[in-house]
Amino acid sequence: MKALVTGANGFTGSYLTKHLLDKGYEVRVLVRKNSNQSALEGLPIEYAFADIADDNPLEDTVMDGVDVVYHIAALYRAENVPREYFWDVNVKGTRKVLEAAKKANVKRFVHCSTVGVQGEIKTPPAKEEDPYSPGDYYQESKMDGELLALDFFKKENLAGCVVRPVGIYGPGDLRFLKLFKYIYSGKFKMIGSGEVLYHLTYVEDLAAGIALAGEKEAAIGEIFTIGGNEFVTLNQLVQKIADIYNKPVSKLRIPVWPVWWAGYLCELICLPLNISPPIYRRRVDFFIKDRAFDISKARKLLDYEPKVPLDEGLRKTALWYKDSGLLESSSALKS
Template sequence: MKILITGATGFIGSRLATRSLEKGHEVVAYGQTNTEAEKANLARLQAAGVQPILGSVTDRAALERALDGVDVVFHLAAAQHEANVPDRHFHEVNVEGTRNVLEAARDAGVQRYVHGSTIGVYGEAADGVIDEQTPPRPANIYGRTKLEAEGVVREFADRLPVTIVRISETYGPGDRRLLKLFRAIRKRAFFMIGPGQNLHQLIHVDDLVDGMYLAAERESALDGIFNLVGREVLSTQEMVETIADAVGTPLRKFRAPLFPFMAAAVVLEAVCRPLGIQPPLHRRRMDFFVKSFRFDPALARERLGFEPRIDFRTGTRQTAEWYEQQGLL
């Protein structure tokens, strides 16, 4: 089977690409190298025998060339962490870029399209347990454009076999997003901001890849939206305690109030963004201490047969070992 992965130089996309090779599939890795992490992932893909295609999802012609003969598309490319770009950039990549991929996939006769969305469409926090019927209420431009992109995907459901997966916080070997947290805990520089009782339901990248393949293979996945989340619900305090155990360093007991940091994030965004400067602190960075999610995984279990296997303690040890092997920790 021939598979196209957009965002293939990202953390999830590169892991999906190498796992797809292990399954014996032909992989078309479509991505960019805007960061050092993406450049490192590109080198690993090339070492594994993949010849990536460097391009943007805003380039319709390049997508059409990349999709020649492709059976399955996993669309993961997105504008996500950028804090020094105008809102229209998120719309161009996340919404219009998605439309480009869908139109090119339809024209190429693709057999399955799996769209990588985000739990960020649910917003800052929710009371009670979230499932796929919970009304979305995205709180930032990333979440709003990802939700709009889901609407574009649903528009194509009568022309293309589509499935949407809303991806939870993802970690594991290859992840750079949590590297700063691991480093800060190892150096005893980390301190808790706020009470630390907001909830996370992280998913290990290998469990996520398994779920994405089920979304691509099961007939019961067609036209569906599925939350792909981990097996455990952890508070921020429990999460950092587990990481501290994995890196062999006790946590500091110092705790700071939340409000001054949130206020500083708002001010820094207002000052830096018009200047095109990445603010050193912004509200999305504070999400770690603020957003709270608890999910009901029943739909993915019943319709996809999805059961995450890797517990957070095992996954954090794997991640810490990978950081050390790469000389990052």
């Protein structure tokens, strides 16, 4: 089997690429020529180069000989780009990859979406069929990309499915660095009660789940939530990380809404100037919105089974941050 992985130089994409190689796949990666490709160094892979956000169709050679496409590439949480660029990458770019796959008669297509398309979970744990409710323009663009992919599969008779990752973490990730760093430094203060639910997925488990979605016949036409074995309250998550570092956790609670309004004002001032705000409202969402999901469908149809318990995954990630010097670096806090 030959797989094409878009966005393979990113966190999830690089782990998926390595997982596919371990399973015996031939792998071609599609990345931007000027992107950081250090995560792929030394791997026995083929390279194809393109910017899926521009108006040029993909060259035929990109899909030549490919059996399955894993479309991971996306614009994620960038604050210093025009809002329309999220749709250029996450919708128009997805259409470009879909059309190229159809033209090349690719056998399978896996589109990577996000559980963010369901926004705040009103009745956790959420199932795949629960309604869309995106909470920001990133999530809106991913919803539009997901709907486009599902519609394309039906209309163009392309065997494909959608996967929605839950809270991806692990060595190499920087998304959760601030949380770990503040806990390690003793500066962490909980915003709100801390009793909201949070669900994480160790990146190696996610890679295995995405690969299965491209292999199982039962996956065709379906949506799958790929998550870890358990979800916990934010208080519990913070305590687990603090215990790894043997650090105390402050009992001080910061009120939510003053921080939310501060984020709103920062965005109002900074975004028109293309400056990354010091505080975002979406970061406050982390403290006030439930994020818990039901992964039974992936278990049943994909034979997906997370192998890394939350405590083990958190320990591996926490030690990677520490061993990499990221907890001591003053620049790490800005990541």
